[in-house]
Amino acid sequence: MEYNRNLDRLPHYLFGEVDKAKDELLSQGRRVMDLGIGDPDMPPSRRMVEELKSEIEKSEWHRYPPYAGTADFKQAAAEFYLDRFGVSLDPDSEVLGLIGSKEGIAHLPYAVLNPGDYSLVPDPAYPVYGNNTLLTGCMNYYMPLAEENSYLPDLDAIPSEILGKSKLMFLNYPNNPTGAVAPLSFLEKAVEFGRRNGIIIAYDNAYSEIYYDEADRPPSILEVKGAKDVAVEFNSLSKMFNVTGWRIGFAAGSVEILRNLLKLKKNIDSGVFSAIAATGAYGLRECRGDIEAMRKLYLKRRDLMTAALEEAGLEIKPPSATFYLWCKIPGGGDSTAFCKQLLEETGVLITPGVGFGKYGEGYFRISLTCPDEDLEAAAVEIVKFFNNRNTG
Numbered sequence: 521m522e523y524n525r526n527l528d529r530l531p532h533y534l535f536g537e538v539d540k541a542k543d544e545l546l547s548q549g550r551r552v553m554d555l556g557i558g559d560p561d562m563p564p565s566r567r568m569v570e571e572l573k574s575e576i577e578k579s580e581w582h583r584y585p586p587y588a589g590t591a592d593f594k595q596a597a598a599e600f601y602l603d604r605f606g607v608s609l610d611p612d613s614e615v616l617g618l619i620g621s622k623e624g625i626a627h628l629p630y631a632v633l634n635p636g637d638y639s640l641v642p643d644p645a646y647p648v649y650g651n652n653t654l655l656t657g658c659m660n661y662y663m664p665l666a667e668e669n670s671y672l673p674d675l676d677a678i679p680s681e682i683l684g685k686s687k688l689m690f691l692n693y694p695n696n697p698t699g700a701v702a703p704l705s706f707l708e709k710a711v712e713f714g715r716r717n718g719i720i721i722a723y724d725n726a727y728s729e730i731y732y733d734e735a736d737r738p739p740s741i742l743e744v745k746g747a748k749d750v751a752v753e754f755n756s757l758s759k760m761f762n763v764t765g766w767r768i769g770f771a772a773g774s775v776e777i778l779r780n781l782l783k784l785k786k787n788i789d790s791g792v793f794s795a796i797a798a799t800g801a802y803g804l805r806e807c808r809g810d811i812e813a814m815r816k817l818y819l820k821r822r823d824l825m826t827a828a829l830e831e832a833g834l835e836i837k838p839p840s841a842t843f844y845l846w847c848k849i850p851g852g853g854d855s856t857a858f859c860k861q862l863l864e865e866t867g868v869l870i871t872p873g874v875g876f877g878k879y880g881e882g883y884f885r886i887s888l889t890c891p892d893e894d895l896e897a898a899a900v901e902i903v904k905f906f907n908n909r910n911t912g
């Protein structure tokens with residue numbers, strides 16, 4: 521049987537090799553300190569769990585939910601955007617509930633692209649942007665995110681023949697994997713670029729609440745005047761409330777883009793479980809203050825790991841947002857081989873940069889979402905590993 525040929529266009533799943541090496545160590549009874557995946561180790565707040573327990577008792581929530589999300593959840597998302605970003609949204613037409621932001625991001629190319637169209641995709645990046653463009657049969661143009669350009673793409677460097685064929689541009693700040701934050705001035709430039717070239721901007725703001733400096737909070741692209749004409753922003757409750765397993769997020773912005781995304785989604789899924797949506801609304805209204813404790817915890821972990829990497833002789837700029845550290849392998853080189861060697865010799869699992877795209881080669885990503893005792897042990901092992909490497 522020949523399956524969809526577009527599946528063969530997906531890049532080789534590099535994380536598979538690291539996972540295999542991890543399973544092998546575990547089967548030998550070795551300790552593995554997993555700093556690989558970005559999945560918060562801490563539980564959601566007690567209040568959110570209690571709210572979910574009471575919502576789940578309500579019989580009306582067990583029927584099919586509204587496709588676009590419950591009116592109350594969309595209202596709560598709009599209140600959040602007004603309070604946090606000063607962005608006013610019509611909950612009915614400018615907010616769309618999602619089964620996690622990944623779901624909406626993954627479906628967007630199917631709602632937007634036609635054969636021959638291009639997506640502009642940052643590299644390194646969360647693989648979902650480019651991979652779903654490939655699955656539609658369309659093409660990606662990869663925009664390098666270089667350290668010397670603060671991990672922002674150079675929009676002026678995109679060739680004009682590509683621009684003419686481009687329909688969609690993905691941007692993600694605070695950025696996975698680099699931890700970079702985009703200033704509002706860049707978002708203004710991006711909106712102007714999208715309007716001028718007729719390109720839809722999909723802005724992934726899933727880490728908007730994971731920041732370290734209250735005076736320097738990451739912006740929303742919807743703060744930019746005219747953004748609602750060309751942009752749709754994705755946000756998520758996953759990281760702000762430690763509920764990655766609940767699957768709840770939303771998209772906000774252009775009425776037309778959201779209408780088309782919903783048209784597609786109506787043929788694929790049936791919306792977010794309403795008990796989860798009701799608890800999500802409660803969280804957005806009542807529990808955002810709890811995120812502060814998480815920020816403090818990640819800050820402590822960030823500083824601990826930064827100090828260890830510096831002690832190991834690595835150059836590292838601590839991120840001002842996200843729970844990721846992005847670091848150059850001294851001397852560059854094959855990030856997969858490097859991560860495998862680190863794992864085999866020390867039990868510390870980190871992610872090879874090339875897993876996020878070819879411009880990620882020579883880097884690695886550390887996630888701070890693992891228990892403190894594992895992170896502390898990993899820090900000690902990393903220092904020893906580099907000291908041996910330098911003297912060996």
Ligand SMILES: Cc1ncc(COP(=O)(O)O)c(C=O)c1O
Pocket residue numbers: 558619620621622623646692695696724726755756757758764768769
């Ligand atoms: C950049 C980025 N966007 C979106 C997501 C998806 O998050 P969720 O589907 O849980 O909302 C992730 C998950 O790791 C991510 O790293």
